[in-house]
Structures are given as C-alpha cells and as structure tokens.
Amino acid sequence: MNSVPQWEADDDQSAAPTSTTLAEDDDLEVRSWTIEASDASEADVDYDGDQQDLADRHSLRRVIGLRTELEDVTEVEYRQLRLERVVLASVWTTGTQADADNAMAELRLLAETAGSEVLEAVVQRRQHADPATYIGRGKVAELAGLVAELGADTIICDGELSPAQLRNLEDRTNVKVIDRTSLILDIFAQHARSAEGKAQVELAQLQYLKQRLRGWGGNLSRQAGGRAAGGAGIGGRGPGETKLETDRRRINTRISQLRAKLRTLDATRETKRANRHRNQVPSVAIVGYTNAGKSSILNRLTGAGVLVENALFATLDPTTRRTQTADSRDYTLTDTVGFVRHLPHDLVEAFRSTLEESAQADLLLHVIDGSDPDPLGQLQAVRTVLEQIDAAQIPELIVFNKTDLADPAALTTLRTQYPDAVFVSARTGAGINELRQRVEAALPTPQVELTALVPYERGDLVDRVHRHGQLLTSEYTETGTLLRARVHEDLADELAPFRQQD
Ligand SMILES: Nc1nc2c(ncn2[C@@H]2O[C@H](COP(=O)(O)OP(=O)(O)OP(=O)(O)O)[C@@H](O)[C@H]2O)c(=O)[nH]1
Numbered sequence: 062m063n064s065v066p067q068w069e070a071d072d073d074q075s076a077a078p079t080s081t082t083l084a085e086d087d088d089l090e091v092r093s094w095t096i097e098a099s100d101a102s103e104a105d106v107d108y109d110g111d112q113q114d115l116a117d118r119h120s121l122r123r124v125i126g127l128r129t130e131l132e133d134v135t136e137v138e139y140r141q142l143r144l145e146r147v148v149l150a151s152v153w154t155t156g157t158q159a160d161a162d163n164a165m166a167e168l169r170l171l172a173e174t175a176g177s178e179v180l181e182a183v184v185q186r187r188q189h190a191d192p193a194t195y196i197g198r199g200k201v202a203e204l205a206g207l208v209a210e211l212g213a214d215t216i217i218c219d220g221e222l223s224p225a226q227l228r229n230l231e232d233r234t235n236v237k238v239i240d241r242t243s244l245i246l247d248i249f250a251q252h253a254r255s256a257e258g259k260a261q262v263e264l265a266q267l268q269y270l271k272q273r274l275r276g277w278g279g280n281l282s283r284q285a286g287g288r289a290a291g292g293a294g295i296g297g298r299g300p301g302e303t304k305l306e307t308d309r310r311r312i313n314t315r316i317s318q319l320r321a322k323l324r325t326l327d328a329t330r331e332t333k334r335a336n337r338h339r340n341q342v343p344s345v346a347i348v349g350y351t352n353a354g355k356s357s358i359l360n361r362l363t364g365a366g367v368l369v370e371n372a373l374f375a376t377l378d379p380t381t382r383r384t385q386t387a388d389s390r391d392y393t394l395t396d397t398v399g400f401v402r403h404l405p406h407d408l409v410e411a412f413r414s415t416l417e418e419s420a421q422a423d424l425l426l427h428v429i430d431g432s433d434p435d436p437l438g439q440l441q442a443v444r445t446v447l448e449q450i451d452a453a454q455i456p457e458l459i460v461f462n463k464t465d466l467a468d469p470a471a472l473t474t475l476r477t478q479y480p481d482a483v484f485v486s487a488r489t490g491a492g493i494n495e496l497r498q499r500v501e502a503a504l505p506t507p508q509v510e511l512t513a514l515v516p517y518e519r520g521d522l523v524d525r526v527h528r529h530g531q532l533l534t535s536e537y538t539e540t541g542t543l544l545r546a547r548v549h550e551d552l553a554d555e556l557a558p559f560r561q562q563d
C-alpha cells in the first residue's frame with residue numbers, strides 16, 4: 062500500500078495506519094491501526110452553536126458482552142448487539158487506489174460512529190465479490206485467523222451482502238458478520254430521537270433482517286422447545302418451535318405495529334406541513350452528504366443550536382427553524398439527514414417522509430464538504446438520492462463548506478467549475494453573509510404586485526405584508542399606510558378593499 066490514506070493527514074484521528082501484507086500472493090492487504098485511548102469528544106470541541114449533551118445519546122449504547130450467552134438471545138437481539146472490536150473487510154473491484162482508500166476511510170468512520178473499535182482493515186483486489194463468501198474463498202481462512210488472533214467479535218464488510226454470503230462468512234469465521242447496510246441502519250437506530258425517526262429506522266432494520274434471518278446454523282444452532290420447559294422460554298413459544306420461526310413471527314407482528322404507528326404520525330406531520338404551506342412561508346432545505354456541515358450552517362444562519370458533531374449522521378430528525386430575510390420576510394430552514402454513498406434502499410424508503418421535507422422545499426441548499434478528498438463524489442451521491450425522492454427539479458444553491466480546512470488549489474478549481482456556488486466556512490463565519498443574501502435572492506417571490514392604502518386600524522394586514530410578502534415602498538399618510546408590495550394571492554384578496562390604482 063503506497064498511497065496516503067486520508068486519515069493520516071487528519072489531526073483529529075489518533076490512529077495511524079501501518080500496513081502488512083498477509084498473503085504471499087499479495088492480493089489481500091491488511092491495515093492495522095494503533096488505537097490509542099483518547100477522548101475524541103474532548104479533542105474535538107466545536108462551538109458552531111449550542112452543543113447538546115451527548116450523554117443521552119451514549120446512554121443508548123446497548124448491552125455488551127453477550128457473546129458467551131448467544132444461546133439465550135433471539136436472533137433479533139443478537140443482530141442488534143453492539144459491535145465493539147471489529148475487522149473491516151472490503152472487496153475492491155473498480156476505481157483507483159485513492160477511491161479504495163476513501164471508501165475504506167469512510168467505512169472506518171461509519172464503524173466508529175457506530176461505537177466500534179476498528180482493529181484492522183482488509184482489502185482484497187478482485188474482479189467481483191465472491192458470490193459465496195464475499196471475499197475470495199481462499200482468503201476466508203486467513204480472515205478467520207486474523208479475527209481470532211485479534212480477538213475481534215465482528216467483521217464489517219463494505220457493501221451489501223446476500224444472506225448466503227453472510228451465513229457462509231459467519232460459519233467460517235465464528236464471529237458476527239455485518240455489512241455496510243446494517244452498519245448504517247445501526248447508526249440510524251442509535252441516533253434517531255423522534256418517535257417517527259425511531260419507528261422508521263426500526264421498520265427498516267426489521268425489513269432488512271427479515272430477509273436475512275438465518276436461524277442458528279452450526280454451533281449457533283438451537284431448538285427452543287426443550288429449553289422453554291426449563292423456564293427460559295418466552296411466553297407463547299410453541300413446543301418445538303425454532304428460534305427462527307419465533308423470530309419471524311415476532312418480526313412480522315412488530316412490523317405491523319410500526320406501520321400502524323407511522324400512519325398516525327404521518328398524518329400529524331402532514332397537518333403541520335399543510336399549515337406552513339397555507340401561510341405560503343417559503344422553505345429552504347439544507348441537504349448534503351453526512352458530516353458536510355449542514356447543521357453548522359443552520360446554526361450560523363439562525364442560531365438554532367442544533368447538535369453538531371464530527372460523526373456521521375449526527376442529525377437524523379429534521380429540524381425546522383423559522384427565520385427572516387433582511388427585509389423581514391419569513392422563511393423556514395430545515396436541517397436534514399445526511400446522505401451517504403449507497404444509502405441502503407430500505408432506508409431511502411423508510412426516510413421518504415423525512416426526506417419529503419426536502420422534496421417539498423422551494424430551495425435546496427446543497428452543502429458539500431470542500432475539504433473532502435472527493436467533493437464531487439459527494440455531490441453526485443446526494444443528487445442520486447434527490448432523484449430518488451423526486452427532488453431533483455427543485456432550485457439548488459451549491460455551498461462548498463469548510464473553506465478554512467480545504468486545500469486552496471482545490472478550492473480554486475471548484476470555483477472555476479461551479480461559478481455560481483457559494484464558498485463558506487461555518488467554523489469561521491467566512492462567506493455566511495453572502496450565503497444569506499444568495500438564499501434570500503433565490504426565495505420565490507409572491508406573484509401579485511399591488512398598491513394599497515391600509516387604514517391604521519388594520520395594522521395586522523401591514524404586518525402580514527411585512528412577514529409574508531415583499532414590501533417595496535411604504536409611506537404613512539393621514540388616512541393610513543400607503544404601500545406598494547408583492548404578496549400572495551390570499552393576501553391580495555384580503556387587501557382588495559384597500560387597493561389603489563397602480
Ligand atoms: N473546519 C471546519 N469544520 C467544520 C465546518 N463546518 C462544520 N465543521 C465540522 O464538521 C463536523 C460536522 O458538522 P455538522 O454540522 O454536524 O455536519 P452535518 O452535515 O450536519 O452532519 P450530519 O448531521 O452528521 O450529517 C463538525 O465537527 C463540525 O464542527 C467548517 O466550516 N470548517
């Protein structure tokens with residue numbers, strides 16, 4: 062391995078990679094990180110807005126150390142056990158060494174965001190993933206040896222594995238194997254806060270898991286019937302029913318419950334959105350790759366105090382803040398879930414209603430981390446998801462963030478490629494004023510232009526013109542306020558009795 066992995070240059074990372082070649086034939090690369098115990102949250106204190114306490118998030122950490130008690134947990138619980146000591150594995154099929162390094166760096170960041178300690182990363186160059194075991198069959202034994210030697214309890218594979226690949230790898234390595242999709246689902250499960258977010262993630266997890274229930278094969282195999290009699294069984298489990306059947310039944314019941322719950326929650330959200338729509342308050346959705354700095358920008362623009370964290374998917378529940386333009390028109394800004402390459406399909410589905418906030422926006426602020434090694438890859442990944450949620454036709458303002466961190470030469474190139482983009486640093490505040498002006502200029506303007514003489518006792522109407530319309534001129538006369546403004550049709554109707562000849 063001769064290229065420099067991304068994390069080597071990053072001060073925030075305490076682990077430095079070294080690499081060893083495990084295989085004689087040199088197609089399996091092993092990277093080790095020396096993991097130093099360091100308190101990342103202390104090392105990376107950011108004050109882009111009020112910082113929320115992470116304690117409640119960390120309190121969500123699940124039970125650990127159940128590995129020895131596998132027999133007593135259901136597969137659903139087993140799948141959701143926290144990952145602690147992991148080995149990453151990826152099959153590298155296309156692209157450059159730098160692409161492979163970026164992809165592995167991202168997988169590592171995802172794993173750490175999920176709370177794991179990454180011990181090693183193994184990359185194999187191959188034409189295709191092996192249909193039976195993901196990495197090449199010949200390499201599985203080496204991987205198993207590595208896992209045993211390091212005392213790892215989980216292997217995380219980049220990509221989405223078929224049920225057969227998962228099962229085969231688990232059987233041959235004797236540890237839990239998860240793929241990138243379930244890793245992302247796990248992160249979402251840890252981070253979701255609202256009732257709706259939680260329900261959506263759980264639903265996505267169960268749907269994903271349902272396809273992959275393997276039952277306890279080999280040394281994990283168990284028949285529950287006999288044990289149930291011993292008092293360890295779960296009520297309602299029929300004699301001789303396997304854990305697999307129990308799990309399936311439980312999953313199906315839970316899925317129906319969640320669907321019902323989501324239908325109720327969705328109705329509430331719909332009402333809220335309809336209200337905003339009726340008031341014709343323009344809405345701006347901040348979208349972008351995870352960790353690009355969306356929440357930091359929302360905080361900068363509105364002082365919202367949204368959680369900012371150097372972790373992937375810090376934000377899962379959309380936050381909407383109302384703010385005003387310089388000429389005091391109201392508009393809303395919504396912070397959204399970060400996007401990621403190969404966002405699991407189940408998740409796009411599950412988050413459709415959350416993402417619909419973006420799909421119904423008048424303007425998208427598309428935030429990109431200008432300091433990322435591959436900003437245009439981020440841009441593309443986000444656009445793919447935007448297309449999936451039918452938001453591709455919404456006007457988009459591209460914002461390159463983290464200009465304080467980015468390489469100046471790279472920024473110059475981006476400026477040439479994207480002359481209309483805004484370049485900001487949410488950290489230093491550079492460019493934020495320009496961003497605010499550009500947002501205001503891009504907001505839809507009300508359709509009706511009129512002149513009206515509003516009597517002083519109808520100050521409420523003047524107030525609404527200020528907030529929901531665009532006041533062009535106003536003048537106090539003896540009989541009332543003489544104003545020229547652009548307003549929406551509803552408001553124009555209400556102003557009709559006071560209209561003057563233009
Ligand atoms: N140096 C620098 N760091 C920034 C800047 N903007 C944001 N960050 C940092 O980048 C990290 C991610 O910022 P967030 O605002 O949480 O990013 P996000 O896009 O909301 O991320 P998710 O919600 O996880 O998708 C945090 O550590 C921020 O402090 C910037 O302009 N410069």
Ligand SMILES: [Mg+2]
Nearest residue numbers: 355356375376
């Ligand atoms: Mg965020």
